[in-house]
Amino acid sequence: MKAEIITIGDELLIGQIINTNQAFIAEKLNTVGIYVEHMTTVGDKQEIIIESFHSALSHSDVVCVTGGLGPTHDDITKDAVCKFFSTDLEMNQPALEHITELMKNRGIPLSETSKNQALVPKGSIVIPNTAGSAPGFMFERNEKYFFVMPGVPFEMQEMVTRWVLPFFSKKNTGIVVRHKTLKTTGIAESLLAQKIGSVEEIIGTDGTTTLAFLPNQMGTKLRLTVIEKNIERAEEKLSNAEARIRSKVNSYIFSSDERDLEDIIGELFREQKLTLALAESCTGGFIAHRITNVPGSSEYFMRGFVVYSNQAKVEELNVPLETIVKHGAVSKEVAMAMAEGARKISHTTHALSITGIAGPSGGTPEKPVGTAWLGYSDTDTTFALKFNFGEHRIRFKERASQAALELLRRKLLKISSQ
Amino acid sequence: MKAEIITIGDELLIGQIINTNQAFIAEKLNTVGIYVEHMTTVGDKQEIIIESFHSALSHSDVVCVTGGLGPTHDDITKDAVCKFFSTDLEMNQPALEHITELMKNRGIPLSETSKNQALVPKGSIVIPNTAGSAPGFMFERNEKYFFVMPGVPFEMQEMVTRWVLPFFSKKNTGIVVRHKTLKTTGIAESLLAQKIGSVEEIIGTDGTTTLAFLPNQMGTKLRLTVIEKNIERAEEKLSNAEARIRSKVNSYIFSSDERDLEDIIGELFREQKLTLALAESCTGGFIAHRITNVPGSSEYFMRGFVVYSNQAKVEELNVPLETIVKHGAVSKEVAMAMAEGARKISHTTHALSITGIAGPSGGTPEKPVGTAWLGYSDTDTTFALKFNFGEHRIRFKERASQAALELLRRKLLKISSQ
Numbered sequence: 001m002k003a004e005i006i007t008i009g010d011e012l013l014i015g016q017i018i019n020t021n022q023a024f025i026a027e028k029l030n031t032v033g034i035y036v037e038h039m040t041t042v043g044d045k046q047e048i049i050i051e052s053f054h055s056a057l058s059h060s061d062v063v064c065v066t067g068g069l070g071p072t073h074d075d076i077t078k079d080a081v082c083k084f085f086s087t088d089l090e091m092n093q094p095a096l097e098h099i100t101e102l103m104k105n106r107g108i109p110l111s112e113t114s115k116n117q118a119l120v121p122k123g124s125i126v127i128p129n130t131a132g133s134a135p136g137f138m139f140e141r142n143e144k145y146f147f148v149m150p151g152v153p154f155e156m157q158e159m160v161t162r163w164v165l166p167f168f169s170k171k172n173t174g175i176v177v178r179h180k181t182l183k184t185t186g187i188a189e190s191l192l193a194q195k196i197g198s199v200e201e202i203i204g205t206d207g208t209t210t211l212a213f214l215p216n217q218m219g220t221k222l223r224l225t226v227i228e229k230n231i232e233r234a235e236e237k238l239s240n241a242e243a244r245i246r247s248k249v250n251s252y253i254f255s256s257d258e259r260d261l262e263d264i265i266g267e268l269f270r271e272q273k274l275t276l277a278l279a280e281s282c283t284g285g286f287i288a289h290r291i292t293n294v295p296g297s298s299e300y301f302m303r304g305f306v307v308y309s310n311q312a313k314v315e316e317l318n319v320p321l322e323t324i325v326k327h328g329a330v331s332k333e334v335a336m337a338m339a340e341g342a343r344k345i346s347h348t349t350h351a352l353s354i355t356g357i358a359g360p361s362g363g364t365p366e367k368p369v370g371t372a373w374l375g376y377s378d379t380d381t382t383f384a385l386k387f388n389f390g391e392h393r394i395r396f397k398e399r400a401s402q403a404a405l406e407l408l409r410r411k412l413l414k415i416s417s418q
Numbered sequence: 419m420k421a422e423i424i425t426i427g428d429e430l431l432i433g434q435i436i437n438t439n440q441a442f443i444a445e446k447l448n449t450v451g452i453y454v455e456h457m458t459t460v461g462d463k464q465e466i467i468i469e470s471f472h473s474a475l476s477h478s479d480v481v482c483v484t485g486g487l488g489p490t491h492d493d494i495t496k497d498a499v500c501k502f503f504s505t506d507l508e509m510n511q512p513a514l515e516h517i518t519e520l521m522k523n524r525g526i527p528l529s530e531t532s533k534n535q536a537l538v539p540k541g542s543i544v545i546p547n548t549a550g551s552a553p554g555f556m557f558e559r560n561e562k563y564f565f566v567m568p569g570v571p572f573e574m575q576e577m578v579t580r581w582v583l584p585f586f587s588k589k590n591t592g593i594v595v596r597h598k599t600l601k602t603t604g605i606a607e608s609l610l611a612q613k614i615g616s617v618e619e620i621i622g623t624d625g626t627t628t629l630a631f632l633p634n635q636m637g638t639k640l641r642l643t644v645i646e647k648n649i650e651r652a653e654e655k656l657s658n659a660e661a662r663i664r665s666k667v668n669s670y671i672f673s674s675d676e677r678d679l680e681d682i683i684g685e686l687f688r689e690q691k692l693t694l695a696l697a698e699s700c701t702g703g704f705i706a707h708r709i710t711n712v713p714g715s716s717e718y719f720m721r722g723f724v725v726y727s728n729q730a731k732v733e734e735l736n737v738p739l740e741t742i743v744k745h746g747a748v749s750k751e752v753a754m755a756m757a758e759g760a761r762k763i764s765h766t767t768h769a770l771s772i773t774g775i776a777g778p779s780g781g782t783p784e785k786p787v788g789t790a791w792l793g794y795s796d797t798d799t800t801f802a803l804k805f806n807f808g809e810h811r812i813r814f815k816e817r818a819s820q821a822a823l824e825l826l827r828r829k830l831l832k833i834s835s836q
Contacts, residue, residue, distance in 0.1 A: 011630075012444075014445060015448065015454075018436060018438050019440065022433070022437065022459065023430070026430075028433075030432055035431075037460070038458065039430070039459035040459075041440070041456065041458075042455070043455065048455065055473075179432060189490065190526075191529065193489065193491075193531055194529055211492070212462070212492045213488065213490040214434075223428075225428070280703075283710075284707055284710025285698075285703030285704065285706030285724065288702050288703030288724045289702055289704040289706075292703065292704075292724070293702070293812060303730035306703065306723070308710065308719050311720070312721035312764070345733075347729075388525070395572065397711075
């Protein structure tokens, strides 16, 4: 079955809030075999809302509408629905009792406006609101399903989870949609595509499987989607396609279960009973921040140094002043001294360091903005690698942190860094 | 002028990523008097994409399309555009040179796939990509404007800011929309609303001005919007409304020009010629990360310590082990010793410290998850304040960093912290 999601609200059209409802509903509908083909956002204008209803029902079997069910003057969705289905509002007794109870519990007097939230279109099936006041409702017409839910994310989410999904699970839609995302880093999207080669060889030609390349500054995600008649066949096709991708670019894939690189690193450090220290200059604590986003990271992450000044590099990490004077703060030698210093001072098995020019100023012809040296030290070896992470300060930090964590992953898994 | 935004990508339709491009574009178009009436999302299917182009141009004067300009097989937007405008692709020389240069700087061989990103539809005007490889482009037909930009948010954002907005600023749309956002922190939304009192007294009753409360974990933004016939009147109404809000809650407002707290702190440190050190436990480097997001922060930020282990607190910051044993690592005494230690060791005028329980585990009945002590030290005084930043690890870090920076702001501006 095909679906369209319609989100209603002026606040969306002026960019005041980011629309998270669409993604939530789409993902959930996928799990019961319903594929979203259109998403539409319109404002609080009756004519345009009704036009969007017509358009959606002409394309799709399932329409999910959110927004505009609240108690204030700009909430006009219910009137538009009544006009569209040629019906009127009527008081829904269970919804009214629910609202009365809710207001009582919150110690708020029951106003006429609150009561009106319990009005629903005649001929609809009511969807209880277990997380708020305004009920949702559904129309079923000629095997098409039209849902209307509040725009408040957690109220809508409860309705989808407790009511809409079970409703479709009982029906057999006859199709199953399954996704898998392989996260890669350390390789440009175009080079990754080249190494993977023929997409047809990966996903076949029967049209059930698709492969998407999703690049950003952290790397490129490879998303596989299978649409099949049953779960077993879908899972089998997913794992076959994954295996074929892995046979070409396995070493670049750090995760196939939505986890981030810091989670993977954390698991490796825990499993191998290793400990980590960080010495950051240009990334300013961002690598430590990512490492410590993982619950339980205090087991393996001992300490971090943000050594912005040269004096800090000398005093905290025992980087020889001569090394800085001779090679410059952004150099292979300083990166290595920082990594080794951090490891020894912190009594850890491993340390990473980074020194570079995050910009926007501070570059020279030999060391342009974006230049960075990433240092690595363990009990056997200390070395540093040169990178250019670009000229945008925040993305520099993001790219640098990703390269740093990927270097750790490769070392701990004994994968060559070439 | 009315606009429609079309975002293209299967990743949006399966709910894998949340669509932030729509809100960004809508907000920016508003600033040049263009009102978004529809937003549409479709997948990587040519027929549906072309249908959405037809529909959008029938409703709107301005159409902004994002997504599907990348180098891989699933990027089909350009072909759809060519079909829609009955044209072909041609190589754009400046874009090709830009991509060649980019790949060279990154040390990546120039593949055929990369080169193809420089192909643009004949008859379009090219929009340079200053943050990535694939160029955008624009068609102008019968006083309607059709923009196509990449889906990668920062690439699209640069194009909108540097190219699309200046393009429309030069035209006169007859109405002016102006926004101003006053950022507050350290006060709950409901208390802020109570202190501000009657909204009508702030914005008047002629309907030209609106005030929205936008709360999140960093504080509450107060957004003023004025729709007027000319810039002078719009600016006057904005500043009158701002003055009335400031007369009620001025001390909580840290910014009225979109800058973040770390920018404000940076300015204060530079102006007052002060220097800063940080000693972080539970925030794991996040405060240092925020401070160093500001270009030029190396002028005043000297060093940061991420002291996750007790040993690190003792060895790096000279926190007496007895203090940790007696009061626990999460205590007023340890926070104060950390701040004073960091300041003295770093030879700075100021230091902040934080020690707490970011969760999800590690709490006790007396010190539940979320508890934190924030320490402050300057050459005159050292003290610590107790907070609870909640049980969600990432939001804990965000709230804690905001409280830390707000404490600095109030001290440097000599505003009472009560």
